[in-house]
Amino acid sequence: MSTSDRFLAAALAFDREGSPSQAELARGIAGDATAVAVVDRAEEARRQPVLVLAVCRWLGAPLGPWSALRPWLLARSDDVVAELARRLTQTNDVRRCAPLSVALARVPGPVALLEVGASAGLCLGVDRYGYRSGDRTWGDPSSTVQVRIDVATAVVGGTRPRPELPTGPLPEVTWRAGIDLDPVDVRDRDQVAWLETLLPPERGDRLALSRRAVALARTAPPRLVTADAVDGLAALAAEAPSDATLVVVSTGTLVYLPGRRRQAFVDEVGRLGARWISYERRDLLTDVVAEVPPGVSADDSFAALALDGRVLGVGDAHGTRLHLTA
Ligand SMILES: C[S@@+](CC[C@H](N)C(=O)[O-])C[C@H]1O[C@@H](n2cnc3c(N)ncnc32)[C@H](O)[C@@H]1O
Structure with a gap:
């Protein structure tokens, strides 16, 4: 292009x-x-x-x-x-935690969470936020960070089943860490200012959400390692406690890796025997095959939510609308 x-x-x-x-x-x-x-x-x-x-x-x-x-x-x-x-595009979109939370809830805890392309690590706080879709809520209802998402399912036999959404708290996260080529330190004013500059100037709502997530992250800053998503994965994964399920997360990141490196990443996750949650562009990965359900627009099927490569649904680029298929 x-x-x-x-x-x-x-x-x-x-x-x-x-x-x-x-x-x-x-x-x-x-x-x-x-x-x-x-x-x-x-x-x-x-x-x-x-x-x-x-x-x-x-x-x-x-x-x-x-x-x-x-x-x-x-x-x-x-x-x-x-x-x-x-500079790199480091937009850290807290809203993507909503689809991430839907997949994470399907993994038995305790969980060791490792995000590649973590930016400021705001998505590593997925279990510390509250979520709402219509009248359904999950996560932490008392959190200062509340994320909304519209979740739908396909009509089956003339009725639309209620989506399989989490209830209550997410699995316990006992360890969390991120990898990024250029991590953003939430304690550093200049670095946070850059994060905010990446947001559209008119979207005061996104700025407010980001600031609430940064404030929460500052109370327990996540461990962020400067490394490449493929080359640094095994070394950081080795630090995860063995009594927790290692879950590798990639949201809006693998698009920045050249094609062969994306496959190398998927292979590396397989070698580690880790669970893997991805919310990436729908057509990006050969191991994640997502059909667009009838009636779902191109915008609303920009990304595929998958657990271990198995597609759970499709959604928009920012994680605000999700069409669950599994
Ligand atoms: C668009 S941001 C997404 C951040 C976060 N995952 C989210 O969804 O909000 C992509 C991040 O990936 C990082 N990144 C790009 N290429 C990378 C690579 N090869 N290895 C590790 N991180 C990378 C960038 O620095 C950036 O912080």
């Missing part, structure tokens, strides 16, 4: 996510050959619209309109390209 097409596709996604300012800027870049040439000076993996716009904001760019960002971008192009080389 060309950079221009990437920004056009992102503009549509920003519109859907309730970020018209980012949609306008993405369209502006997509339609401007000079701006595209600036982005193309960054290495391919860093040309992601979310990352490019976050780097611009981080460096003090105007939030819009495009007619204001364009001269800024051209004047600061060297700084933008240099900053892009230092």
